[in-house]
Amino acid sequence: MQRFLDPAVLAGISSLDLLAKTVVDGFVAGLHRSPDFGFSQEFAEYRAYTPGDDLRHVDWNLFARTERCYLKRYRGETNSQLVVLLDASNSMQYTSGPPKKMDYARFIAASLFYLAIRNQRDAAGLIVFDDEVRDYVRPSTRQGQLARLFAGLEQAEPRARTDFGKPLQHFQELLHRRGIAIVISDFYEEPEKIVRAVEPLRFHGNDVVLFHILDPQEIRPLLKGPALLVDLETEQEIEVIPEYTKTAYRAKIDAHIEQLRSRTQAAGMDYQLLVTDQPLDGALREYLSLRKAGN
Amino acid sequence: MGFLAPWFLGGLAALGVPVFVHLLRKHVTIPRPVSSLMFFERGTQSSTRHRRLRYLLLFALRFALLLLVVLAFADPFIRRPAADTNGRLLLIVLDDSFSMRAGTRFTDAKQQALALLAAKPHSQKAQVMALGGQFAVLTQAITDGAQLRAALESIQPGDGRSNFGELGRSIRAMGETVHGPIDLHLFSDMQRTAMPANFADMVFPANVTLVLHAVAKGTAPPNWTVESINAPAELADPKDPKRSRVQAVVAGFGAPAAEKTLSFIVNGKTLATRKVNVPANGRATAEFAPLDVGYGFNRCEVRIEGGDAFPADDTSVFIIRRSDPERVLFVHGPNDTRSALYFGSALSAAAQASFVLQSVTAEQTTDLDPSKYAFVVLSDAITLPSIFEHTLAQYVSKGGSVFIALGTNAGHHARIPLWGADVKDTHDYSRTASASTVGQVDFTHPALEQAQPGRDNGGWAETKIFYAAVVDPGQARVAARLGDGTPLLLDRQIGEGHVLLFTSGLENLTNDLPLHPVFVAFVDKTARYLSGSERLSGSRLVDSYVQLRSAAEPVGEVASVEVIDPSGQRPLTLAEARTVQTFRLQRAGFYLIRFANGRDAVIGVNPDRRESDLEPIAPDVQQLWSGSKGEASIQTANAPGDEAKYRPVSLWWYVMLLALLVALAETVLASGYMGTQREDA
Numbered sequence: 017m018q019r020f021l022d023p024a025v026l027a028g029i030s031s032l033d034l035l036a037k038t039v040v041d042g043f044v045a046g047l048h049r050s051p052d053f054g055f056s057q058e059f060a061e062y063r064a065y066t067p068g069d070d071l072r073h074v075d076w077n078l079f080a081r082t083e084r085c086y087l088k089r090y091r092g093e094t095n096s097q098l099v100v101l102l103d104a105s106n107s108m109q110y111t112s113g114p115p116k117k118m119d120y121a122r123f124i125a126a127s128l129f130y131l132a133i134r135n136q137r138d139a140a141g142l143i144v145f146d147d148e149v150r151d152y153v154r155p156s157t158r159q160g161q162l163a164r165l166f167a168g169l170e171q172a173e174p175r176a177r178t179d180f181g182k183p184l185q186h187f188q189e190l191l192h193r194r195g196i197a198i199v200i201s202d203f204y205e206e207p208e209k210i211v212r213a214v215e216p217l218r219f220h221g222n223d224v225v226l227f228h229i230l231d232p233q234e235i236r237p238l239l240k241g242p243a244l245l246v247d248l249e250t251e252q253e254i255e256v257i258p259e260y261t262k263t264a265y266r267a268k269i270d271a272h273i274e275q276l277r278s279r280t281q282a283a284g285m286d287y288q289l290l291v292t293d294q295p296l297d298g299a300l301r302e303y304l305s306l307r308k309a310g311n
Numbered sequence: 312m313g314f315l316a317p318w319f320l321g322g323l324a325a326l327g328v329p330v331f332v333h334l335l336r337k338h339v340t341i342p343r344p345v346s347s348l349m350f351f352e353r354g355t356q357s358s359t360r361h362r363r364l365r366y367l368l369l370f371a372l373r374f375a376l377l378l379l380v381v382l383a384f385a386d387p388f389i390r391r392p393a394a395d396t397n398g399r400l401l402l403i404v405l406d407d408s409f410s411m412r413a414g415t416r417f418t419d420a421k422q423q424a425l426a427l428l429a430a431k432p433h434s435q436k437a438q439v440m441a442l443g444g445q446f447a448v449l450t451q452a453i454t455d456g457a458q459l460r461a462a463l464e465s466i467q468p469g470d471g472r473s474n475f476g477e478l479g480r481s482i483r484a485m486g487e488t489v490h491g492p493i494d495l496h497l498f499s500d501m502q503r504t505a506m507p508a509n510f511a512d513m514v515f516p517a518n519v520t521l522v523l524h525a526v527a528k529g530t531a532p533p534n535w536t537v538e539s540i541n542a543p544a545e546l547a548d549p550k551d552p553k554r555s556r557v558q559a560v561v562a563g564f565g566a567p568a569a570e571k572t573l574s575f576i577v578n579g580k581t582l583a584t585r586k587v588n589v590p591a592n593g594r595a596t597a598e599f600a601p602l603d604v605g606y607g608f609n610r611c612e613v614r615i616e617g618g619d620a621f622p623a624d625d626t627s628v629f630i631i632r633r634s635d636p637e638r639v640l641f642v643h644g645p646n647d648t649r650s651a652l653y654f655g656s657a658l659s660a661a662a663q664a665s666f667v668l669q670s671v672t673a674e675q676t677t678d679l680d681p682s683k684y685a686f687v688v689l690s691d692a693i694t695l696p697s698i699f700e701h702t703l704a705q706y707v708s709k710g711g712s713v714f715i716a717l718g719t720n721a722g723h724h725a726r727i728p729l730w731g732a733d734v735k736d737t738h739d740y741s742r743t744a745s746a747s748t749v750g751q752v753d754f755t756h757p758a759l760e761q762a763q764p765g766r767d768n769g770g771w772a773e774t775k776i777f778y779a780a781v782v783d784p785g786q787a788r789v790a791a792r793l794g795d796g797t798p799l800l801l802d803r804q805i806g807e808g809h810v811l812l813f814t815s816g817l818e819n820l821t822n823d824l825p826l827h828p829v830f831v832a833f834v835d836k837t838a839r840y841l842s843g844s845e846r847l848s849g850s851r852l853v854d855s856y857v858q859l860r861s862a863a864e865p866v867g868e869v870a871s872v873e874v875i876d877p878s879g880q881r882p883l884t885l886a887e888a889r890t891v892q893t894f895r896l897q898r899a900g901f902y903l904i905r906f907a908n909g910r911d912a913v914i915g916v917n918p919d920r921r922e923s924d925l926e927p928i929a930p931d932v933q934q935l936w937s938g939s940k941g942e943a944s945i946q947t948a949n950a951p952g953d954e955a956k957y958r959p960v961s962l963w964w965y966v967m968l969l970a971l972l973v974a975l976a977e978t979v980l981a982s983g984y985m986g987t988q989r990e991d992a
Contacts, residue, residue, distance in 0.1 A: 117346070204347035217726035234346060245351055246342040253342055257354040268350040 024237040032063065097155045097195030098132040098140045099222075100125045101170070101187065102109040105178040107202055108239040111292070112233035120292040121200045122169045123230050124299045129165045130200065133140060139195075140165060144172040149177035157196070177249035180205060180213035187217060189211045194221040202229050204249075207276040211283050224285040225302060228276065232293050235269055237261045312389050315961065318385035325844055333370035369984065372977040379970035383907055387966065389568070398491040400452055402482075402519075403428060403459075406499030407466050408443045408473035409853070409899075409922040411526075413500070413534075413621040417468040419526040420498035421942040424463055425674050427524075428456065432498055439463050442499065444471020444854030444897065446481040452489075470853040470899040472919035473499065473781045475936075476507025476778050479514060486516035493519045500527035501928045502675040504921040519939045529696035531925035533566035535589060537613050537627035540818030542602075544629075545848035547636045547665040549602055556600030559627065563589045563922040566619075575599040576612040577631075584616070606633045606911040610901050624923045628915035629850035634665070637685035637842060641670040642692045649818035650690040653825035654834060661835030666842070681706040686841035691718025695728050704729060708806025710908025711909075712841035718816035721780040729810050730803065735780040738797060744823075745777035747793045755803065756790035757840040758811060758833065770829030778821035780814045787812070807861045807908045811841065843910060850915040856893045857914065860907030875903040917927060 042194065063083035065074060075088040079093045081190040108118040115123070124188075125142065138153055141155030141283045142165050187197075204209055212224075218224045237260035246253045273289060280287040288302050298305065314320065333544055334401075345351070407426050411417040419546035431437055436454050439462040441447040449462040482495065495515065499505075500525065507513060515521055541558040549555045562572055568591045577585045585597040594834040608630050615625040639658065641651050651670040658666050665684060673692040676699040681687050688704060689695070695703070707713055713729055725733040740747045749771040754761045761769045771791070779797055802810040815821045824830050851857070859872040877900025883891060896902055896916045904912045928936075 047399070052580040087780050110344065202346055204349050235343075242354075243341045245345045245348060247348040248346055252348055254348060254351060254353040256351050257360070260352060260354050264352065265350050272350065 040090055040299065051081060056069060061089050063089055072276035095140045097133075098128060098138050099143060099195060099197050099202075100141070101143045101145060101197060101199045102172055103146065103178055103199075103201030104144050104150060104172045104174050105176055105201075107178065107204055108229070109174040110202075110231055110234070111250060112231050113293075116291060117202055117229045117231055117292055118172075118174050118240070120290070121227075122172070123296055124150050124170055124229075125198075126166060126228060127296055127300055129162060131193065131304075133162045133165075139193075142168045143183075143187060144168060146174075146176040147182060148191075149183045152190060154190075155193070169246070178202075178205065180210055184213045184216065188220065195223070196225065198220040198225045198227060200227040200232075203276060207272065207279045211279045211285075214280075214285065217263050219282050224280075226276070226280050226285060226287045227288045227299055227302075228273070228287065230273075230289065230291055232291055235266075235291065237265060243277060294295050312387065313959070315386035319381060319386075322381040322384060323378070325381065326374060330371055330860065333366065334371075334851050335741040340837060343351060356383060360965045366614070366984075369977065369980050372980060373974055374978055376970060379966050380972060382418075382967040383963055383970060385681045387962045388422065389962065391960050396590065398492060399435065400493045401427075401431055401435055401491060402440065402493050402495040403437060403463065404440045404442050404478065404495060404497045404499075405446040405463065405466050406442045406473050407469045407471075408499075408502070408505070409468075409470045409503050409623070409918040410470045410473070410500055410621075410925060412623045413925055416500045416526045420500075420524065421463065421466065423524050423526070427462065428459055428463060431456065436555050439466075441466050442478055442497070444473075445895075446477050463881060469897065470916075470918045471897065472717045472854065472922050473505040474507065475505050476509070476512035479507075479512050482515050482519055486518060489643055490518065490968055494522065495519050495524045495570060496524060498524045498526065500925070501525045501933060502527075502636070502924070503926045503928050504924050506928060506932075510935075518870070523554050524934065525927065525932055527925065527927045531927065534564045534621045534624070534923055534925055535566055535569070535615055535619050536564070536621075536624040536920055536923035537615060538562035538594065538923075540613060540627050540629050540850060542611065542629050542631055542849075544632060545665045546631050546633045547634065547733040549604060552601070555602045555612065557602060557631075559597045559599070559610070560594055561587055561589050561597065561615060562594045562920070562923070565592065565926060567591050568593075571595075571962055572616040572791060573597045574616055576614060577602075577604055577609050579610075591795055599694055603630060604631050608632050610915070615695070621923065622926060624918060624920070625918050627850070628899070629917075630901070630913045630915045632728045632913075636665045636667045638683065638686045639666045639668050639838065639842075640676075640679065640681060640684040641668050642673055642676055642687065642689050642695070643670065643695070644691040645674070646690045647674055647718060647816075647818060649820070650716065650718070650816060653819070653830070654688065654690070656836055657825070657831045657834035660831050661838065666838055671720070681711055682709075685843075686712040686838070687720065688817075689713060689715045690722050690727065693717075693720045693724040693728070695727065700728050704805075707808035707810060710807035710843075710906070710910070711809070712809045712843070714811045714813070714841055715839060716782045716815070716817045717782075718818070719778060721814075725947050727782070727812070729805070730781050730782070730812060731805075732785055734780045735783055738779050738793075738795075739777070740779070741777040747779065748772065748775045748776065749774050749791055749799060750794040750796070751792040753788075753790045756800075757789055758802070758837040760836055769828065770832070772822050774822060774827055774829070776815055776822045776824075778815060780902070782814055783813065796981070804861050804870060809841065811837065841991055850917055853896060853899055853916055853918045855916075856895055857902075857904060858893050859904070860892050870907045870909065872907050873905040875904075875961060877901055 024157075062075065062078070063086065065087055068088055073087045073089070075086050078088075079085050093145050102121055104118070108121060109116050111117065129140045132140045137157060139155040139157045140161065142151065143149060144151035151172060153164050168247050199214055204213060214224055214226065232258040239256065242255055242257050244253055245256050277287045277289070287303065290299060319947045320969055372459075386884050394958075403424050405420055407417065407620045411420065416625065428437065433456065434454060436452040437450075437459050438452045439449045439459055441449060449465070450459055453459065467657070478497070482493075486493070505761065537559055541559045542553050542556075546555060556576060559575075561573065563569070566589070568589065570586055573585045573587060574581050575585075582603065585599065585600050587595040587597045589595045604611075609632070610630045611631050612626055612630070618625065640656060642968060644652050651668070655668040655670065669684070671679070673695050677696045678701065679702075681703050703711075703713060707729060715729070715730065717725065721727075721734045738747070752759055752764070752769055752771050754769060756763050759769070767773060769899055776793055776799070779793060779799065780862075781797055782801065784798050785800055787797045787801040789801055791798075791800040793799050797814065799814055801814070803810045803812065813822070817825065819825050824833075859874075860870075871885075872883070872891065873881070873888060874883050874894055876900050883894070894904070896914070899916050899918050903914055904914060906912065
């Protein structure tokens with residue numbers, strides 16, 4: 017399974033469809049369970065009829081044999097909704113080696129969409145944003161939804177800069193149903209501001225997950241000499257010395273991650289740090305666990 | 312230092328590439344993109360300057376690499392003195408003439424010569440010579456550095472006059488025996504007056520390479536000197552207004568107009584001072600009169616007070632000898648009365664003569680002692696008493712002088728007393744259509760001496776000779792001849808003395824010489840020559856010669872001569888004092904000389920005043936001289952041993968080795984930078 021989830025391997029696959037199928041099939045096969053398990057109309061229990069219940073759920077065969085009126089209840093009959101909020105700002109195109117953070121985010125989103133639509137038959141939607149909402153694919157389970165989502169991912173090229181405040185106001189208008197909202201970003205913003213911007217989604221009853229995408233060089237940068245660094249979003253330049261990156265920078269990024277993790281969890285949201293040189297299964301497992309918990 | 316392929320130096324233009332890349336082109340730092348600068352802080356540290364310094368080091372290495380490669384292609388070489396194996400002889404000529412005393416010229420020249428000698432390869436042969444009054448060879452061609460150095464150290468500045476023509480002649484003579492290449496290094500002040508009249512005299516043979524080391528830089532300093540002294544060597548009457556005076560000419564060389572004070576010093580006491588205004592680069596004359604000098608030899612000196620750039624030439628020394636008038640014995644024939652009149656009149660009229668004529672007939676000479684007279688004149692006195700003739704012969708052999716004039720009696724008596732030869736014939740030109748004239752005159756003879764004889768043959772052309780005897784000259788020196796070649800004046804050395812034979816008479820019957828002005832000068836110079844007073848006093852130039860004894864084989868007991876130089880030393884050894892015939896006056900000052908004939912003399916010796924003109928030879932002439940070998944070498948390009956003066960030693964390998972080291976250093980340094988750039992990318 018590891019081979020199919022390795023980002024370096026996935027970077028060589030140009031088709032998101034094939035990539036997502038490879039990832040999901042590999043991931044599901046690794047679970048040692050039937051691919052259809054839990055995803056059909058499955059009997060759960062009988063419940064005594066009470067006035068007001070829908071007569072369509074009465075087990076008439078049982079009533080004929082016992083003249084008792086019971087309602088037959090099934091498991092998994094309700095579909096969830098998955099909405100991926102993908103950050104397409106310029107900072108997402110950073111890389112110290114394949115794949116880029118943006119590509120890694122696409123892999124994750126595509127895999128989640130595939131898993132949701134093909135396997136779970138959930139509705140899935142996509143919101144691409146930077147400092148505003150750039151693309152929106154309404155959540156749906158209709159035929160061709162997966163292709164539309166993949167097309168949305170393909171068109172999501174990094175540009176502009178990140179601003180969580182402005183687009184998330186629109187998220188609340190776009191998301192009417194409860195479901196799972198996954199925010200994929202590198203979250204170069206103050207944790208407090210991020211949580212404050214994402215928190216309203218949680219208030220609508222969504223399960224909110226923050227996938228924090230970072231390059232290994234962003235966590236442990238290596239500089240052999242003084243270097244001129246340029247911000248991909250603001251194009252600001254500063255000269256940085258290696259001693260700083262070995263000490264103060266690492267402390268700051270660690271503090272940032274930890275602060276983001278604690279704040280999101282405190283707000284009832286989940287947080288997952290994804291490094292671009294790590295396999296994708298962590299993200300998929302997080303989604304499934306959320307969906308299982310939600311049903 | 313030079314380049315065997317200098318056209319490759321054009322590649323130095325490539326040095327502009329690293330200059331442009333490192334210094335002119337703005338250095339571009341490739342920025343390194345990051346997602347956000349949120350967690351970065353600006354940090355400039357000294358390492359940035361270190362990096363710039365490292366870039367400068369890289370630039371220097373690249374610059375040096377290109378430079379070394381270009382130099383390697385240009386093939387640099389250094390000149391090393393060729394080893395003795397090439398057969399090159401190092402000839403060191405040090406000028407020790409009088410002008411080298413000015414300033415530090417001689418010291419500088421000697422130091423340069425010693426430095427050159429020290430740099431000589433041990434195996435190379437060298438020879439040391441001194442160019443002063445005479446070209447002196449101090450060593451043979453040897454390799455012993457200590458001996459050569461000692462020879463150089465022994466050279467001291469002299470009082471002589473350098474002459475590059477003499478140098479050229481000596482080297483040409485040397486080149487006839489030394490056929491190998493010669494490197495001649497001349498250390499001199501390159502005085503212009505040392506040049507000969509003909510430049511060709513200075514040119515060296517083809518195998519000689521001349522290197523000039525001029526120690527006099529820039530323009531010559533102004534210098535004044537006592538150029539000449541006109542003073543009587545003999546003075547009989549100090550009150551004689553015509554003769555009792557000294558005229559000194561002061562000359563300025565490269566000097567502005569100035570007022571100079573001259574002092575006349577006699578035997579160390581200043582008798583008089585005169586102020587003269589010397590024009591710029593001109594001359595002025597000062598006169599000191601009368602001369603209050605005592606009897607005997609008076610050491611006189613005229614000195615310029617105040618000093619100048621060359622104080623050594625500010626004085627001029629000379630001797631004035633005061634004595635009573637000397638007697639001259641004039642022996643004439645019984646019928647000859649005119650000759651004594653003419654000769655006596657001329658002798659008294661001569662400006663510098665101090666003689667009293669005593670006229671006697673031949674018969675009256677029996678009891679006379681010739682040694683009491685300055686000289687003896689035999690005028691037409693062919694027949695002498697035998698006792699007097701014998702006494703006269705002894706007188707001549709001991710240094711006395713006799714002047715014989717053959718009159719008309721020569722036709723009757725063929726024998727000439729003292730002369731040792733007979734009259735072969737007589738020419739009576741009065742019987743022919745016209746009288747004979749004087750054809751050839753040796754103006755270098757002391758009796759006929761004229762510095763610049765006129766076009767009228769020095770005054771002798773107008774003279775008509777009516778009667779002359781024909782005498783075989785034999786060993787005698789012919790000083791004058793008639794137009795038909797008949798000897799007119801002959802000089803013969805007998806013992807220590809001279810016999811001067813005039814083949815005509817001293818009266819106006821045999822010739823009209825006594826009627827011409829040249830007769831007075833002739834008598835005057837003859838009297839001074841024969842009396843020997845000319846060489847007993849006065850002044851001479853350095854490097855002139857004094858004849859101490861006659862050239863003839865000594866008869867009987869050999870008398871010693873004695874010379875005391877200005878420093879009080881006796882330069883002649885005892886053996887030399889008994890044999891030497893001439894002595895060279897090498898130093899300036901007063902010389903005390905006792906001749907072989909027992910006569911004493913004191914002579915003032917001065918340096919040649921041409922040495923006082925310190926103006927050096929023009930640089931272009933120096934270049935022409937030092938490059939004069941070029942033409943000759945072209946003519947004898949195939950001559951064996953005509954090799955370069957220095958052996959070129961190529962530095963190609965060293966430059967390439969250095970370039971390789973620099974290239975390695977540049978590679979190491981540059982690869983470090985490239986590693987950083989890969990990380991940036």
